[in-house]
Amino acid sequence: MSTPPLPAAPHPDGPPLRIGALVPLTRPGWTEAGRHLLAGLELAVREVNGAGGIGGRPLELLVRDTAADPERAAVAVEELAGLGVAAVAGEYHSVVARAAAARADALGVPFLCSSAVLDALTEGPSEWVARLPPAQSHGWRTYADFLLGAGHGRVAVAVQPSVYWASGTGILRERLAAHGGSVVELDANALGPEALCDALVEHGATAFLLLVGQPEPAVPLVRAVRSDPRLAELLVGAPAGQPEFAGWAEALGADGAGIPFLRYLPERPGPLGERVGEELRGLLGEAPSFVAFEGWDTVTVLAGVFRSYGTDRAAVAGAWPRVAVEGTRGPxxxxxxxxxxxxxxxxxxxxxxxxxxxxxxxxxxxxxxxAEAPAGPEGPA
Structure with missing residues (x-):
């Protein structure tokens, strides 16, 4: 979906069409991811409005900081519903998005999840919730296949209590076990960096994955492993994507390199991805992460739905199976x-x-x- 030249479009002057945006902007949320997500959302809103808005109505983002707090997100969804938003979008943290999805489903408010991957985003089937990023099982199986292809069948994970980390561990264990591999769990809350290094030596793991928060305890763990001569040949990995962001490189320098992670980008961006990427780089002052592209795609999907199917909440939710929008990373x-x-x-x-x-x-x-080729659409968006 390419944007027409801005001067050719009339300035939207109708009542604003509101979208609620859930973003982690303060700690303990992953604020770097939140900043990138918000940049993508805001850029797309600006472009939609520059092209005349939606039927002469400008899009307006009502941003709420979730700070990685599920209850705070649920309360925000209820508040935004009361303010008349046509849809709620956003969120990076899976446990927070799950709480937001549950509240949106209960209230009958469309929720387009921008960046959270937990498979069980809702307790059961929901007509109100749609999601852009892949389910965790899809991405993390790809990561497990990478480990197996690189000869790493004996894997240790440093893990903290969380449904997201537990789910990821289960996906890795199942995939590796199917090919004769194994996963050893190490409690990152109970073991300090030195004790964890001792455990890695004891278990003879060839790969060590960080299923923990960023920057703590991920950064101290990487420093400890990199400085331990016994672990010189150990592959360190971070499937949740910590090394994607500039803060990782700033904190770790050369120690943060060579740590494989997941991200949701094509190997070669198309013209739309190139163009949006340059715009995002200008806004962020650094290379945009995949999360920034997810933000842009989120608003673009919603704008397509609003144009083709209207802004009534039930109409928006009913349009999910008919969406056909060109995003920055594919159809x-x-x-x-x-x-x-x-x-x-x-x-x-x-x-x-x-x-x-x-x-x-x-x-x-x-x-x-x-990206997998999509099935034929039921109608345009």
Missing amino acids: IRFTRAPGVGVWQWAWPPVQVADRDPAEPGRFRVLRSVP
């Missing part, structure tokens, strides 16, 4: 994926990438799974 359409209770883009492109040890500011793509 976006929603379907029902096995084991996923929400309308799902199945699937966006998936990469396993790392920061190049020879040039930590540059990313290397280690494994790439392209």
Whole structure:
């Protein structure tokens, strides 16, 4: 969906069409991800409004900071529903998005999840919720296949209590076990960095994955492992995507390179992705992460739905299976994926990438799974 030249479109002057936006902007939320997500959302809103808005009505974002707090997100959804939003969008943290999805489903408010991957985003099937990023099982199986392909069948994970980390551990364990591999869990809350290094040596793991918060305890754990000569050959990985962001490189320097992670980008962006990427770089003052592109795609999907199917909440939710929008990372359409209770883009492109040890500011793509060709749409968006 390309944007017409801005001067050719009339300035929207009708009553604003509101979208609620859930974003982690303060700690303990992952604020870097929140900043990128918000930049993508805001850029797309600006472009929609520059092209005349929706039927002469400007889009307006009502932003609420979730701070990685599920209850805070649920309260925000209820508040936004009362303010008359046509839909709620956003969120990065899976446990927070799950709380937001539950409240949106109960209230009958469309929720388009921008960046959270937990498979069970809702307790059961929901007609009100759709999601852009792949389900965790899809992405993390790709990561497990990367490990197996690189010869790593004995994997240790440092894990903290969380349904998201527990789900990820289960996905990795199942995939590796099917090929004769194994996963050893190490409690990152109970073991300090030195004790954890001792445990890695004891278990003889060839790969060590960080299923923990960023920057604490992820950064101290990486420093400890990198400085331990006994672990010089150990692969360190971070499937949740911590090395994607500039803060990782700033905190760890060369120690943060060579750590494979998941991100949801095509190996080569198309013209739309190139153009939006340049705009986002200008806004952020740094290379945009996949999360920024997810933000842009979120508003673009909603704008397409509003134009084609109207802004009534029931009409928006009813349009999920008919969406056909060109996003920055490929054509976006929603379907029902096995084991996923929400309308799902199945699937966006998936990469396993790392920061190049020879040039930590540059990313290397280690494994790439392209976006799957969507089924034929039921109607335009």
